[in-house]
Amino acid sequence: MSGLVDMNLNALLAVSPLADVTLYHYLVVSAAMFSLGIIGFLTRRNMIIMFLCTELMFQGVGLALIAFGRRWMDHSGEVFVIFVLTIAAAEAALALALVVLLYRKKGSLDAQAWAQLRG
């Protein structure tokens, strides 16, 4: 039964437009996501956008992990991604709490509104 499913899947993959997608393509997309995340993080000053940029970086890494897992036919990559998602969720909770804190004190989401610490 499972052999049949695999055969069907392979037949499907052979005709699908995804047949030509290789590890290389996944890695390029993942590197692009990661780089966009870093660029956005460094250039934008809105807290929410900055946080989304870190999320983008995490998800870019996740994509690379899954692609590598497929490349090695190994489940560690997928397991890793699940843990990464967990951490990303924890960070999201923390980030939103801190952003709400900022907004209550300053009424602004601009990271530069908080510039007491200089020296």
Added chain:
Amino acid sequence: MTEKLALLHPEIVLFITATIVMVLGLSRRVAVRKSCAAITGLGLLIAAWLAWDSPMMTGMFPGLLPYGKTVVVVISLLILPLLTGVVDQDYESDVAKGEKFDPLRSMRGEFYSFFLFSVIGVLLCVSADDLIWLFLALELTSLPTYVMVATSSKRLRAQEAGVKYFFLGALGAAIFLYGFAMLYGATGTTNIPEIAQSLTVNGISPIATLGVVLAIVGVSFKIAAAPMHFYTPDVYQGAASPVAAYLAFAPKAAGFFALMHILSTVGWTHGADGTALPADIRVVLWVMAALTMTVGNVLALLQSSVKRLLAYSSIAHSGYMLTGLLVGPALIAQSVTPESVAAQNGLAAMLFYLFTYGVMTVGVFAVISCLETRTPRNTEIELDSIEDLKGLCRRQPVLGWALVLCSLSLLGMPPLLGFFGKLFLFTSVIAAHEYVLVVVMAINAAIGAVYYLRLALGPLVDEPNEFRPRARLIVSYPRKVTAVVSAVGVVALVLWTTPIQFASNNATLTPGSDEGGAPLAIESVVTGKRSGGPEITDNSLLPVHNPE
């Protein structure tokens, strides 16, 4: 399964303690709420005892557990009295005035359990043998500290510091995570010993090098090293001093243990004589170490706030410790004595330095956190300008002398503990023939002397500064205890440098030298530490390079 659990006994105890404390912090009775710190201390004591008895693990550094975990728990125990009274000051006084209990305003339980969770994270970093585990452990170390910083004080500065710390922390995490993904992609496994084996057999591909470099750069956030050190002064200044003391030690320890594990995947088996890191990774670490210590020391000269000064000093010390990582475990010729092997072992020197740095820096932060006064509205004001410290030895002899001893030790003054930390690092770097790096280190130590002497001589020599409002110190007995214990430790632990050095040396034992010898090594370290003078003469107990 049970063997794996035995590696985690200290963490399990701390986890149970954290859960208990979290619940007790919500009790309606003041006495129960106030017992949180004591229970945390009890948990840490039990964890310290269990950490000392940790078994060998299967990994790149089988003997790392007892030394690494004991150091982390002992320094955390030293920091714990500092943390008392950081949160809930005004809340408890409101309750004492007869206000109703409000569970939403009580933060004490959460604060201590976050502290414990973070310590658990550091302990897990010590025993990590898998990239997934290492990633989770590093994040478990950092996530609670963001909350600790943001809630450590009512001042806006603390929350600003918390936000800054969080965002840069997330950036660092993403970068080292990308590095881990590349390492996984290059080898097809997340298990660190298997990665090391794969890299030895198949050679180190460019993608693996990229992975290791990204991981180092990402983790440099945790250890406050260049290129990710920018946040350090702001965060240390914004956070309450006790929390800053914790930040100066715990994430740094976690980062260095993580770096040990990450670098062990490529191994110190390259270079001309087979005792160096691969050339490109070596260059990255070299530049990072030199840059970190120079930036830290030069910018520390310009500071007038003691907390910012300590932050830059913390950066500089990370730079020193990175040189130990660069050198790696020593190659042993059969003829040499154990002493000279220990003196050549860069990793052992780094671990030894981590311990001494923890004792010294916590001592200075303890003195600073005693120098607090309060506004009429009960917000604390920290007196952290160097001017405020003038004449401290006359006004507060105990605190003053603790500050003098700890800062002289940070400087590396010969009879004190800090000197031995620097000594072992210097000897190991010289043994690895990194002469330029030694010169850079020596110049940096000289620059560091300027500001550490300023920190030590102000309290000792100068008259109390009459222009500043006289510091009405908050009499915090526990914090004073930490300052005194650190100062005593800086002096007294000098007598035990040899056993500690042997312990750190055994902690860097690599697999291959462990047939029959290694458990004995741990045993002798334990007994040596307890009786005060071990004689380890068997060469088989010392780390041996095993390039198989």
